[in-house]
Amino acid sequence: MNIVDVLNQLWTTILDVTALFVIPDWTFIIGLLPVVVLLGLVAPYLTGLALGTGAYLVTKPRVKVTLEEGPRVAEIGPGGEPVFPVGLPHCRRDSLVYPPGTLRCERCHDELAVICPMCSLGRSALVDTCTNCGLVLKVIPRAVAVRTTPGPKPGGAAVA
Numbered sequence: 001m002n003i004v005d006v007l008n009q010l011w012t013t014i015l016d017v018t019a020l021f022v023i024p025d026w027t028f029i030i031g032l033l034p035v036v037v038l039l040g041l042v043a044p045y046l047t048g049l050a051l052g053t054g055a056y057l058v059t060k061p062r063v064k065v066t067l068e069e070g071p072r073v074a075e076i077g078p079g080g081e082p083v084f085p086v087g088l089p090h091c092r093r094d095s096l097v098y099p100p101g102t103l104r105c106e107r108c109h110d111e112l113a114v115i116c117p118m119c120s121l122g123r124s125a126l127v128d129t130c131t132n133c134g135l136v137l138k139v140i141p142r143a144v145a146v147r148t149t150p151g152p153k154p155g156g157a158a159v160a
Contacts, residue, residue: 070099070106071096071098071102071106072097073095074096082095085097086115086116086120087114087115088100089101089112089113089125090112090113090115091107091108091112091113093105093108093110094107102125103125111126112124112125116130116133116137118133118135119132121133
């Protein structure tokens, strides 16, 4: 063996090793394409979606509610007089607002009044039809009324 044969054999080995990387088996690589797409694109997307949904469910804002049974005190207007909500029975003497369907005040036993939602005329809660506009306001009494507790406005100081 002379030196030329050894160099040719070395050069052939280098070319065979290089051919594995430079000229790959394209059929095998195309066959791996669905796996690469699944692992490289779809799996991270689904993982991010699951983690984002879980993080939102853990940190989402919750509404604090209290169960209201019976009368509540009417809100006070800017002039210091009570402001009664439209369509709910209320007692003017005690400044109490009652749930729908209540007819008499629990404290003074007076008949409750209702403000008509259509024409804003006050009438007795015993009468279910407005004498002014004819609106029939028959409300079936409900056992539960939900009211949110007062707190800061949503959005923080940026809204205020």
